[in-house]
Amino acid sequence: MAAELSSLTPAQLEALLNGPALPPPHNVIPNFDHPDNQNIIPGVVVPICLVLASIAFLLRSYARIFCVKKIELPDVLMVLAFGCYLADIYLGYRLKAKPGAFVHQWDVRVKDMPDILFPMWLSNIFYIIAVLTIKAAILLEWVRIFVPYGVRNRFFWLCHAVLGMNTIFYIVVLFVMIFPCIPVEKAWNPMYAGGYCTINTQAVNIASAVLNLASDIFILILPQRIIWGLKMSAKTKRGVSVIFAIGIVCCIAATIRLASEIHFTKSTDELYNTTSIMLCALAEMTCMFLVFGVPSVAKIISDSHLPSRFVSSLRSLKGRFPHRSSSRDSGTGAQSWPGSSIIMEKSQANTSHSYYHNLESGNGPVFQTTTTIDSTAQPISSESMERLRENTGSVESGKILRTTQVVTHEDYGGGGYEREGASMDGYDRQHPWARDRI
The missing domain is CATH 1.20.1070 (Rhopdopsin 7-helix transmembrane proteins)
Incomplete structure (x- = not known):
């Protein structure tokens, strides 16, 4: 070229x-x-x-x-x-x-x-x-x-x-x-x-x-x-x-x-x-x-750790909404009390049972519940208590533990009557004093 x-x-x-x-x-x-x-x-x-x-x-x-x-x-x-x-x-x-x-x-x-x-x-x-x-x-x-x-x-x-x-x-x-x-x-x-x-x-x-x-x-x-x-x-x-x-x-x-x-x-x-x-x-x-x-x-x-952070974010978002249940919608008469989410989160939805007693004292009736968890869950005790009435004779008898399901024991003049799965609403109707306090 x-x-x-x-x-x-x-x-x-x-x-x-x-x-x-x-x-x-x-x-x-x-x-x-x-x-x-x-x-x-x-x-x-x-x-x-x-x-x-x-x-x-x-x-x-x-x-x-x-x-x-x-x-x-x-x-x-x-x-x-x-x-x-x-x-x-x-x-x-x-x-x-x-x-x-x-x-x-x-x-x-x-x-x-x-x-x-x-x-x-x-x-x-x-x-x-x-x-x-x-x-x-x-x-x-x-x-x-x-x-x-x-x-x-x-x-x-x-x-x-x-x-x-x-x-x-x-x-x-x-x-x-x-x-x-x-x-x-x-x-x-x-x-x-x-x-x-x-x-x-x-x-x-x-x-x-x-x-x-x-x-x-x-x-x-x-x-x-x-x-x-x-x-x-x-x-x-x-x-x-x-x-x-x-x-x-x-x-x-x-x-x-x-x-x-x-x-x-x-x-x-x-x-x-x-x-x-x-x-x-x-x-x-x-x-x-x-x-x-x-x-x-x-x-x-x-x-x-993106997956774990995503799950944690979902749980945090879910925790912003309170868990509520009504005894009228449940066949067992279970009711969620304020603060009961603490127990539910720790027990991972395991069944819990409570016993509610009518105690007599010199100053009037004092009500107390104690909570137990079934054998599949770890023993859990809640430090959240509510005093119903000051009791000069016993401090412990004036406390109530917040629970999700209760079993009540009602005493009427020495006669014992027990009803399992009763809700607090039913108990309050028979005890106006307790209803007003709660």
Whole structure:
């Protein structure tokens, strides 16, 4: 291209630079100023991916900083991966602004291609770094979770073998992506005078997509035998299923990216197919962040005691409303006295029985009840007493214990009469003095 440009006259060169970057199809007129695009697709997909990845990143960071209070190598790798992820999103927005998403190459001038190819070149580099670091973080996290400290079992060596192969592979791909040409500028500026390119970047992209999909599948199935072999509750299994589903979506995105890379090499309209490749790569990275960060939700909930606090709040709210019952609505004639909630809360609704006696004293009748709890409950005594009448002879005989159900003993001139389950209302009608005092 550079040699051909050098043989052109200034007028011919300017006409070439202002012409389309790809010959348009028959009867198609290039539209350089307002090319047709589909910006609505990245306009929806990119914000959703950014929000999901950010939530996963923040959940993991919060759990490690405030709950575990310990930062390890996977967390450092996650931060590095997230930085590259944000850079990749910025470059995607830059391409969305100019020339646009799914814009045909014949709607772009030749002189504008270097400014478009440069963000694409950077995007590939940041993608490789992000995938390398987040996959390494996931594998190290698998080892930390499923392998006891100091144990070197088969799962341990499998994880480290995959980690080693991924690291070597992605470092090689990263080197090839950065230095496909000499000088480097020729990688995104084909009109650069001089230099040469010795590496077929399209073949490298296809190989990268194939091995990337293979590693995604292997990382997904690697811990499944251990996970489903554990004795877990249904709630825990549902959480594991969510992570497994996210991993499947990640593999699907990697598969679509591989198909897009293959179609990219067969099509001359490279600019149009680049958008689908970048969106699939973005979705794949987002799923990786979710796989790594979502499990931190359980740790956050466990350490913050949210379920117990929620139950305590409900109990506190319930305690604001007094518990009332009427003897007229109950077949046993039970009645709730003021303050009887103390006994009910302590006895956990165990049946209680009380005995009400008519005592004689020199100063008039004095009434007293004593409360007992059945054998299934702990003995409980209430310190809440109410003096009905001052008794100069006996202090204890002037007290009444507040109860929920009473059994009365009524004495009439030496004759004993006992009625079980009688309510205080009935007793008060026969003893006006006691009714007035109460």
